[in-house]
Amino acid sequence: IIATGAKPSIPPIHNIQKNGTLLDGVYVLRTIDDGKQISSCIKNGGKATIVGAGLIGLEMADALYKKGMDVTVVELLPDILASTLDSDMCKPILKEMSEKINVYTNYLVIKAEEKEGKIKGVLIQDKETNKERQLKTDVLVIAAGTKPETMLAESIGCKIGKTGGIVVDERSGTSVKNVYAVGDCTQYSDFVTNEPLSVGLGSIVVRQGIAAGINAAGGTYNLPKGFLLTRTSKFFGIEIAAVGPVKDACQNIPVIYGKFKGSSLPEYFPGGKPISMKVGVHEKTGEVLSAQAVGYNTAQRINTFACAILSGVNVEDFKKLETAYAPPIAPTLDVVTLVCDVASLKRMRKRRIP
Amino acid sequence: IIATGAKPSIPPIHNIQKNGTLLDGVYVLRTIDDGKQISSCIKNGGKATIVGAGLIGLEMADALYKKGMDVTVVELLPDILASTLDSDMCKPILKEMSEKINVYTNYLVIKAEEKEGKIKGVLIQDKETNKERQLKTDVLVIAAGTKPETMLAESIGCKIGKTGGIVVDERSGTSVKNVYAVGDCTQYSDFVTNEPLSVGLGSIVVRQGIAAGINAAGGTYNLPKGFLLTRTSKFFGIEIAAVGPVKDACQNIPVIYGKFKGSSLPEYFPGGKPISMKVGVHEKTGEVLSAQAVGYNTAQRINTFACAILSGVNVEDFKKLETAYAPPIAPTLDVVTLVCDVASLKRMRKRRIP
Structure with a gap:
């Protein structure tokens, strides 16, 4: 490994x-x-x-x-x-x-x-x-x-991809039998675009490690067909989070975007903090492809979109998701569904008017 | 209406x-x-x-x-x-x-x-x-x-269900043509058990209102096939959240439960707060059926399970969900997936050993 x-x-x-x-x-x-x-x-x-x-x-x-x-x-x-x-x-x-x-x-x-x-x-x-x-x-x-460190892998003949990483499959296996590779040195696919990616997100790396360990030991563990790229960070008091490809990485997919600015709490309850969200959905199929968020408690909100992308859920269903509501915790209709209402409306209009 | x-x-x-x-x-x-x-x-x-x-x-x-x-x-x-x-x-x-x-x-x-x-x-x-x-x-x-207030509905012949609520369908329509009913006075189904339910959660009520309004005005809006029952509350400093039926409501479904106690942050990062989770999955199909959580930021974590239930995702896929990770925000592998690992293991054991 x-x-x-x-x-x-x-x-x-x-x-x-x-x-x-x-x-x-x-x-x-x-x-x-x-x-x-x-x-x-x-x-x-x-x-x-x-x-x-x-x-x-x-x-x-x-x-x-x-x-x-x-x-x-x-x-x-x-x-x-x-x-x-x-x-x-x-x-x-x-x-x-x-x-x-x-x-x-x-x-x-x-x-x-x-x-x-x-x-x-x-x-x-x-x-x-x-x-x-x-x-x-x-x-x-x-x-x-960063640049993937592939010297050892190359020396034993592992295929290197166009991102510079060692090409691995859903088992974390390389092109050489019984050789596995995990982490920042690898290249795998984007779940949505299917394009090759070399990423170093800790959550991904750990799962690749699990897959390589289990498969190398004779078990079976297949990763999803690509990276969802669920990511988050916090700096200068701003929490951000996203999942799925950014706009520039979606050149070959017809994507409709919806945007919504909401609050972490119902408007009548004091202490709500702003949340800006954007969701990308496939114009034809309606599948949720990506989401981005800036503001309070966005990482966990983005995880819900990660689940939607992983399970191929349609925005017309997802916009009706029953989210947890209580005045001190979250609004009646959460930003995660309201942003989908916007995307859905835009999609409906686009598909009705040629 | x-x-x-x-x-x-x-x-x-x-x-x-x-x-x-x-x-x-x-x-x-x-x-x-x-x-x-x-x-x-x-x-x-x-x-x-x-x-x-x-x-x-x-x-x-x-x-x-x-x-x-x-x-x-x-x-x-x-x-x-x-x-x-x-x-x-x-x-x-x-x-x-x-x-x-x-x-x-x-x-x-x-x-x-x-x-x-x-x-x-x-x-x-x-x-x-x-x-x-x-x-x-x-x-x-x-x-x-509470008891549903159905006097008016009964007087015009609307069917009343065994929970005492006005029976409504996914359009919020009653048994009487062009009469809709919404909110605490109604009876609809549980998404997982298909049993009749009369609930008064604000998030559900608002969506029923949207459905009734659109359908009464000649449009089309269908609710999901039942209530997910995504719910949350906070008292004495304890946040709780849940989705799907409690154990007592699942008598006729073979459910495997997984439990896990984790933290809101990686173990090496200061300030993590405890989170207890429990997930219920269908023993045979592996579908995620319910989740319960007590602790920090559980409402948004439960929303991710709501999406899993709505989309019928299998625990074997869901346990590999790539969640947003950054040390000050969430652990490498979030509690939401670790609790699924436990349920999956228990399910595997049960199905291998007769």
Whole structure:
């Protein structure tokens, strides 16, 4: 059973390495030792720059901000959290974060400035205007994704997929008999799009481990036909969660989206907190394909959509789901069904009018 | 569209009424006015007795306890919350509540003691030993369930079911053409057992209203084939939630139960709160039939089971549901899937060994 994990992607930043090692003050975040090293560099009022606005980058930004640092996040893509949420769901998050930290989206980090082997700043460049900007920094954390570590697997002839991961099936088996692979080093499929994916979500990795262990020992354990990609995070007081492919990953599927802004409690009960949801359904079949949520208690709400996707339930049925209601706990009709009402209406209209 | 609701059940307590009205200080809880009247009787250190340990009774007990009253709950059945949770799930709740209030289960309230038309106490009787006990009380609240109000419906010939409610179908239609009925006055089916039910859950009632409105206006809206009975409540700091029939209502179905005690967060992360879960699955088909939970954030977790029941998903698939994981939000494998692992194992054993 191969569980070699992944190594951090280091973007091509000029001058970031000296004699084959990262400059002093430049870190990646993979191991507990990485965490301890970053931790030792924290100083109140110091400047921290993070490369990458994915889940890890933003969680890191939150942690360093809470420790009193002046934090800047630089992201290559036009949006933060590109593989987690659609652009429209990110806008309010970006607005809220921008009150606490600096965020540069659509910016490339092109060069590191150093003094005696220690990071002092970075030069970043606007991808559209090519305008450059200098940022002083005491710490630079690279959170630009990972690359599957496949050296061992390749050496014994395991098939490597186009994402760079070891191709595994629903048994966590590789292309080589009696060789299994699990975790960040693997490539499996997206449940909805069927496209190959290499992901490192802990929940998935643990299940792959269960599958590989049972199958290698002669038992039978088949994973679902693909990853649902149920994911969640929390930073700057904002809880987010999602399941299924983002919009950009659904190019070949006709998807209707519904959106709804609701509250965690009935409108007449004090203390309700806002929840924004978006659901994607197949225009023709009505199957629930994806859901995204920002706000209070969204992870558990997204799990209900994960179940809907896993079981292939139709939005016309799911919108009538009887959810648990009590004034101090949840509204009469929960956001999870109201957002489906919106998607259902949009779908009905689209299918009636040619 | 008939929406006549229900009237409170008044148990046959000797002396509880005088000249056809309840004694002064004796209340039921159906309307806002009932609430206001009970509220006007609250005094710090005063004694309150509640008849019935269902959801309404215990929510009332919590409210009066919080206002500084000395609260006693008297329940006819051997367990509290008999239509919400199985006996084994109630035991820890009862233990926790008993530190704050007095609870007498298996006790009948047989007589009210009055002085000048005002309640002064009740005589209760142990159903097994017949031993009697006298309780002083300043207020008596009756929360012993409701009876559907069907006078109008009966007068126009609507069929009344064995639960006493107006029989309605999935369109909220009655047996009389163009007459619909919704809410606490109706009888519909249990999704799992197919048995007739008369329930007054707000979430159900609202959906029946939607169905009746749309269908009466010439549209088409069919409810699911029965009530899932997704329910939740919170009292004495304990959140509970459930979906599907309790054990006693499943006499004719071979059900395997799995139980699991877990935490709301991964074990290595501080702040996790306990969650007890129980799931019922069909021994032969493996379909998820019911789930019960006590502890933190259980309502939304139960909604995921509601979706599983609605879509007929098999426990062998559901136990592999990819749930949202992040250390500050939820564990790698959530309680919702771990409890299914237990049920699945028990089912496998039972089916292998004759």
